[in-house]
Amino acid sequence: MFVYLLSYVHISGDKRTLGLLLCIPFGLSLALVSSGIAPAFTEDVARSVNVVHVVDTTGIKDGNTEPLSYISLFSNTPGKLTKELVDLGDEEFLCGRNMTIDFVTFTMKYGCWSYKESNTGWSKTEVPVLRVEGDSVTDGARQTVISVDTKSSTRWSLGINKMEIDDFTVQVDSEKLVLLGDKSEVDGWHTIQFAGGKNSPTKFQLALFWSSNATHTSAREANGAEDFPFLVKLRTDVNRVTPKVEKVLEKLPPWCTPFGKSTSPYTLAFLTALRVNI
Numbered sequence: 001m002f003v004y005l006l007s008y009v010h011i012s013g014d015k016r017t018l019g020l021l022l023c024i025p026f027g028l029s030l031a032l033v034s035s036g037i038a039p040a041f042t043e044d045v046a047r048s049v050n051v052v053h054v055v056d057t058t059g060i061k062d063g064n065t066e067p068l069s070y071i072s073l074f075s076n077t078p079g080k081l082t083k084e085l086v087d088l089g090d091e092e093f094l095c096g097r098n099m100t101i102d103f104v105t106f107t108m109k110y111g112c113w114s115y116k117e118s119n120t121g122w123s124k125t126e127v128p129v130l131r132v133e134g135d136s137v138t139d140g141a142r143q144t145v146i147s148v149d150t151k152s153s154t155r156w157s158l159g160i161n162k163m164e165i166d167d168f169t170v171q172v173d174s175e176k177l178v179l180l181g182d183k184s185e186v187d188g189w190h191t192i193q194f195a196g197g198k199n200s201p202t203k204f205q206l207a208l209f210w211s212s213n214a215t216h217t218s219a220r221e222a223n224g225a226e227d228f229p230f231l232v233k234l235r236t237d238v239n240r241v242t243p244k245v246e247k248v249l250e251k252l253p254p255w256c257t258p259f260g261k262s263t264s265p266y267t268l269a270f271l272t273a274l275r276v277n278i
Contacts, residue, residue, distance in 0.1 A: 145207050150236045155195045172203070
């Protein structure tokens with residue numbers, strides 16, 4: 001109806017009246033939704049949600065090799081998840097804007113976490129590995145070689161800190177997939193997204209060429225490792241519904257529908273990273 005009326009604005013003699021008529025139903029609808037009288041979402045107008053089992057090793061410290069495992073619930077639509085959690089009360093979700101997750105391709109700035117029963121459905125053998133294979137300085141130019149093992153995942157996202165790294169290459173065996181050259185960046189990061197078939201490679205070699213203005217801080221000089229930013233961060237996705245994710249999906253209200261963009265993780269995601277003080 002609004003689109004129909006808007007087509008007459010340019011010929012209407014009383015645009016104020018028409019504008020008021022358009023605003024009244026919009027304001028009324030907003031008031032009904034805000035007061036809870038009318039639902040914001042229904043089965044016909046569903047709310048998209050993401051339920052992801054996250055296994056995170058980015059915070060692992062020396063002496064502690066246990067990944068952090070939890071279920072993450074978030075939505076790309078505005079608003080809190082208060083009503084969606086009514087039927088999930090016994091799943092022990094905690095929500096807030098402090099429950100942020102860096103998924104490499106985007107950052108979840110509001111969402112809910114649950115640690116309950118999150119240690120099943122995945123294995124430590126699936127945790128991806130970033131390992132420094134070489135670190136050298138030649139004629140004042142620093143180069144670091146990192147091996148990347150995505151384990152069973154053939155869909156992954158890799159972020160490289162462009163504040164520290166001028167350029168890089170990615171290769172499999174002797175074949176270079178990413179050559180030297182100008183690399184774009186968003187908010188100081190260049191992101192590579194990879195998606196392949198079941199026979200796709202899972203082991204890569206990443207060669208980093210540091211900026212002359214980079215931190216160049218060794219591990220021995222670091223007072224607190226967590227004070228250093230990430231140099232490389234990796235998310236690997238596995239298309240598997242773990243037992244806890246399945247339970248959460250079954251309990252979600254009917255107006256919720258699982259939805260993911262090309263940058264979204266699958267229902268099982270592994271996170272790992274290396275900091276600049278390697």
